[in-house]
Amino acid sequence: MIEVLDLTKSFGAQLVLDNVGFKIENGESVAIIGRSGSGKSVLLKHLIGLLQPDTGEVLIDGENIVPMNERQLLRVRWKFGMLFQSAALFDSMTVAENVAFWLRQHKHLTEAEISRRVAGALEMVDLPGTEDKPPSELSGGMRKRVGLARAIIYEPQIVLYDEPTAGLDPIVSDSIDQLILRVRDRLKVTTVVVTHDMRTARRVGSGC
Amino acid sequence: MLHNKKIYANGTADQIFNSLDPVVRQFVDGVADPKENLP
Numbered sequence: 001m002i003e004v005l006d007l008t009k010s011f012g013a014q015l016v017l018d019n020v021g022f023k024i025e026n027g028e029s030v031a032i033i034g035r036s037g038s039g040k041s042v043l044l045k046h047l048i049g050l051l052q053p054d055t056g057e058v059l060i061d062g063e064n065i066v067p068m069n070e071r072q073l074l075r076v077r078w079k080f081g082m083l084f085q086s087a088a089l090f091d092s093m094t095v096a097e098n099v100a101f102w103l104r105q106h107k108h109l110t111e112a113e114i115s116r117r118v119a120g121a122l123e124m125v126d127l128p129g130t131e132d133k134p135p136s137e138l139s140g141g142m143r144k145r146v147g148l149a150r151a152i153i154y155e156p157q158i159v160l161y162d163e164p165t166a167g168l169d170p171i172v173s174d175s176i177d178q179l180i181l182r183v184r185d186r187l188k189v190t191t192v193v194v195t196h197d198m199r200t201a202r203r204v205g206s207g208c
Numbered sequence: 209m210l211h212n213k214k215i216y217a218n219g220t221a222d223q224i225f226n227s228l229d230p231v232v233r234q235f236v237d238g239v240a241d242p243k244e245n246l247p
Contacts, residue, residue: 015213016213017210017213017214018212018213018214019214020210020213020214020215021215022215022218031221032209032210033209033210033224033235034209034210034211034216034235035211035235038210038211038213039210039213040210043210198225198236198238201221201224202221202225205221206220206221
């Protein structure tokens, strides 16, 4: 469960979030909507400890992550997968190397097991057989799919999406929305989507 | 829905999309306020 209590965040003199609070139950699918610059992405980054609030608490399964050090945060972050707005792929790596990146960094798995997991994650996002491609050969929608494969490869409990359909045409956006629902239903994950795309919010958010 | 630095509205997708609140309606319908950018 995710619980945010009285969270306030400023950047310098600019107040961005003012006593924000909400609760998301396990398995829920929530869209956080709001205008550009309303603090949606800032809020999302607090959920995974990428930003520290000025005041307030962020509870993940009852644990307040705000006072945690990086080592403690790393343990909590394994519960999360995150698809960044830009997909944040490493251009110098192949698709397979991108998808396997965190597994190689933090898990002691055989190459065969890594390959099996990469293939499974790429299958889930409808990109089988793309392991050897460089990101430069991928369309915007494909890059998002690879980013999603990387986010789910270690089977997180919670998947965060930061503007998953930004910059995509309506057809590709629809396919990404369908993927979000597929990942939610197959992996039984809690889903939090930050978006200002109203179609995405309506499709994937049981709550807003 | 975030607005003015706070959670302005929340509920099911249907509740949000059928809301009669003018701020929510403006966002859901994507209607710009012509006065907003005036100095």
